[in-house]
Amino acid sequence: MRALFSFLYTRSALPSTLMPSFIELRNVTKSYRTMQEEDLLALQDVSFEVGKSEFVSVVGASGCGKTTLLKIIAGLIPHSSGEVRIGGSSVKGPRKDIGFVFQQPVLLPWRTVLENTLLPIEVMGLPREEYGKRALDILDRVGLSGFSDKYPFELSGGMQQRVAITRALVYDPDVLLLDEPFGALDAMTRESLNLELLRIWSDHRKTVLFVTHSISEAIFLSDRVVALTPRPGRLADVVEVDLPRPRRLDVIQTEAFGMLAKRIRSLLGIGEELGGIE
């Protein structure tokens, strides 16, 4: 069975130039006006592309504008100049073909798990019965079967974030944007959710853009890793991750993984100042 579908896993070994780009960023720049009436540059001339069904991570130091970049792509905040296109059309505001997972689960405490996942269905006016089944199906696959009638405060942090991922997937968007979704969780929960995310990705074939400050998380998950410089965020480089899929957690111990991590660390300028330590 695995051999039959092996093309799914080896697909990432193709050079990215062969894949049709689905998300395109052209010279995206964002400046904020501060309280002191000064212009603060958060992002400068960021350009890259994400292919259809590709898994791309964005890494950078905290405050480099990763979250800003993701929210610009989602149409949640406007950019100052440049262009963002998804599926060929320019992003001018929030869109229904994007699912966004925030740093916090942001669930409604007065709604049960199932009602929370159906919130976008109600808002978008989609048929509740049909999508109710879909929601239960996804909840089942993220390991939350039997929790659909619980309230968020009865769930652990990791479970809450799974509900948030289900909510972002339930209306079947083409693109999944995740903003450090597992940043607030403990290391063990984080690893198991990373594996789950990869499974969801290979099940649903979404185009995924994943923001994180963890280099190893980015390498483990992605086809390519976009490295941003510290403030203002500029594109340092895009690193191709040519590790075979499906990946297991022990890939982290391999030499190839270590080389990639070293490469990205040097792009981000981490560890240079530590060079002299004996």
Next chain:
Amino acid sequence: MSKLFQKEWICSLCLFAVLLVIWEVTVKYFEVPFFLLPAPSGVLTSLRDGLSEGLTSRVGFYLHTYYTVSEALLGFLIGSGLGLILGTLIAQSQFLGKVFLPYIVAFQSLPKVALAPLLIVWFGVGMMSKVVIVAMLTFFPLLVNSIAGFESVDRDLLEMMRSFKATRWQIFCKVRFPSALPFIFAGLSMAIVYSLIGAIVGEFIGGRHGLGILILQMNFNMDMQGVFSVFVVLSIIGIAFYLAMRFIERRVVFWTSRNREVIGL
């Protein structure tokens, strides 16, 4: 129900019994004049007399309780209802909020009961004037708390709703209003207490029926036992109001931590 039998409850009840006994013994032993402080046993007698009167008797409790409770509840519904509606409208626009703020602060710093004599002149000595006083007292807790409630909405929830392209109305119904509910209920709990104060103060200033009137009459007749028995009736009404409010709150705003413990979720 097991809460009733917890240690704190038993201690509270015992303390109450001990205080009553000390009170009774002190009054009897020092022969405190009845027009200064009645003994609990005497209060109990007056309470029984008041309760055994007919439903329409002017010396019994029922008729007066009916008037006071009606004034309080009617005024509470009108005042808190208007406060909630106006607070909700003001909270929807920063412009409106800024325009209304000076008026809100000015009216809020005014002790509303100071207006009671004027309201008796405007609305007469009947029920109407008391309803208006109660409405004025209950209006502000709801106005202020609903504005605070709408302002307390989690920005992340709003951004989440925006990511689904939600309309303003959808965001209001599904996020803003439910988020404001815990504050609104805090306001309602305050207002229900004010409603009884407003009704009694209104009756003191002028009226024909109500427990406030009964207190004035009994006071005038040096019937202190009677006055104290009306206090007992008033506290029972007050406790009933509060418990009813908490009962509704626990069912509506079940997700806040203070209600979660009570219903055992």
